[in-house]
Amino acid sequence: MKSRFCLNLILVGGLFFLSLNIKAQEFTVTNVPVSLVVQYLKTSDPNISKIKNLFPADKKFRNSKDHTAVVQKIIDANKVIVLPDFKIFINSKGLKIGSDKKIIFRKNSAIQSVGFANGRFSDVVKIYNAENVEIVNAVIVGNRYSKTKSQTGQWSAGISVLNSKNIKVTNAKISNTFGDGIFIGSEDGGFSENVVVESGWINKARRNGISVTSAKNVVLKNILISNTYGHDPQCGVDIEPSWEKDVLNNISLKNIYTFHNQVAGIAINLNEFNRQKASDIKTVDIVIENHTDEGSRHGFLTSLNTDNLPHDAQGLIKIKNAEWKQNQSSYWFTPNKHSINIEFSGIEIQDLKQKTDFESKVKNLHNVKLISE
Template sequence: MMYKDIFQLFFLRISLGFVLLSCDGFAQGFSTKVVSQQIVSKYYSPNYKSQYYTTDPIFIVGPELLKGDDHTAVIQKIIDTHPNILLPNTTILINKNGLKIGSDKKIVFQKNTKIKFLGPANGSYSDVVKIYDAHNVEVINPIIVGSRNSNLEQSGQWSAGISVLNSKNIKIINPRITETYGDGIFIGSENGGFSENVTIYGGWIDIARRNGISITSGKNIKVQNILISNTFGHDPESGIDIEPSWDKDILENIVVNNVCTFNNGSAGISINLNGLSTNDIKKAKATNILIDGHTDIGSRHGFLTSLNVTQDMFDATGNIIIKNADWKLSRDVAYWKTPQDHRVNITFSRIKIDNVQKQRDFESSIKKTQNIKLTQ
């Protein structure tokens, strides 16, 4: 998502597997699909009468404050001034600067509150809502429309609906994020740090250009009860992509629970740990990732791993656990992986694939790689 320019060549090298996936013209043939209301309602059901709406004191932003065709300055001033904010029940137009959310803030959206990003997205840090170097932030029921379909000239692979960088104790509740030029939500760091204690609960991310959610560097990150659909346009094109940018990043206690990925360009969930590879044993990292209750419907792959494609001596160690998965209607193999052996231990259990041959192919493929096992 937001890798600094000096790391782009490095990133291209370590992400060879993903680049190959997107070079065959597949993205050009991709088409979005309507998600049924039955699926949507299982994951996206914002509560506009919760305790977040009775916080006292809370600053209520009146719609009369929104004048003209750019509301960025007035909303930013209110955010900087007040700890608890109820945004107006209307569309808020935000320019290319986005909105910066500082520490100890609670931002609450009403039913018809919508942030429309005017763009353009041009390079790193072109995010819509920016939670950078902050702590104790809650964003409740955000609705954000990105600039993907803007007629303005845009560049790069960046511009998340919400970006969390080097921040701690962050909650994002029931986001509805669509048409972002980059990721729907980004969690990580840009300078060798990490984000910590970040929770995304509930919501729906649709038609993101890069990934629905990217996690690059973090401790105690939890993504739960969310739907991510129709991700396409710029690799990796995954619903959720867990992928460090370089060997200074960390991935500790990453939990993905009860999520649904639908019709994504590449994988429902992808894990690419090549960025942690190193030639210095002292810099070698251990990771632990749990994916429990993942349903994928119609993505190219239900699940994807790329763990050790570099020439570095030491790849990542640790554990990846995938259990209670249900991968349906995969357009290609249900589980795609790079063929190289790796030091990370992967354990699959209770994996259901709707196609008998693809189930057999899955079970056969994981027997050929060390440190992967299938349990019942």
């Protein structure tokens, strides 16, 4: 089995990233306009007047440089947890969120990772093998700028959802993660199911803003993702199985705004579903509605059937009402024939040359349609 972070974008004949001429050091973080942030990140102080304070009120706890053990113990023992109204520091163990939990961040609540990426499962907030979890108004600052020399690889998401069901994350602000901002999937051939991520802002994730690798019934809605750079694939949203046992069914993206990400606003890579046997064929359905990309290298990217095996993913990818602007190219794709159908409709491209190029190329691609409205 491959790690969730061994991605085929790097393996397209070794040419993918060479063709893009990507070097992380060439990337310059761009300030996101406040007017854009406030459209997606909603400031609110939830009504918690009737919820008991569970945390120590003494200065020793408040001034601690590592709150992990105390916070974990309180999470384990309670169903509704309102975090302290100040920044708490969490070490490399992260916080494990079990089933039937609601975690509420107050106006000044925040989690600062003071740990480091030390292998798989080194995520900051861990929703593993859990059901019925809700996280409200999360503020999570990752460890991408940790000075620890032993920090390597691509791990440490702000929030990681593995093999979990009925998960809702609303209005999260996640920044500076060493891995993904949010990861949704599995590490062992399972899948996550009924996951909703709604509203929020993910900024300066090192790997992807959001990765979806193995899941059913996922909704990503009203999210701003910006300045993703540092380690491939470097996309705002990357939908990509890690290996052949993963599934991608009913994945819905609505009103996603990707801003100045190193490689692509949204990428779909299904190469791990390329198979020798017809019995191993996977069916995928993905709908992307109202996507706007501004300033990423590519507005949209697909990498499909690069191995040219007898069988590859089937199903449908729909891209409806997208606007791609200030890109080096609007749509980057691998040239291989593929079984999955792709439908574009309502596509607006700011650059006239790119628009003409997109329309002429798409019309000649196998199993790709440009639908006039």
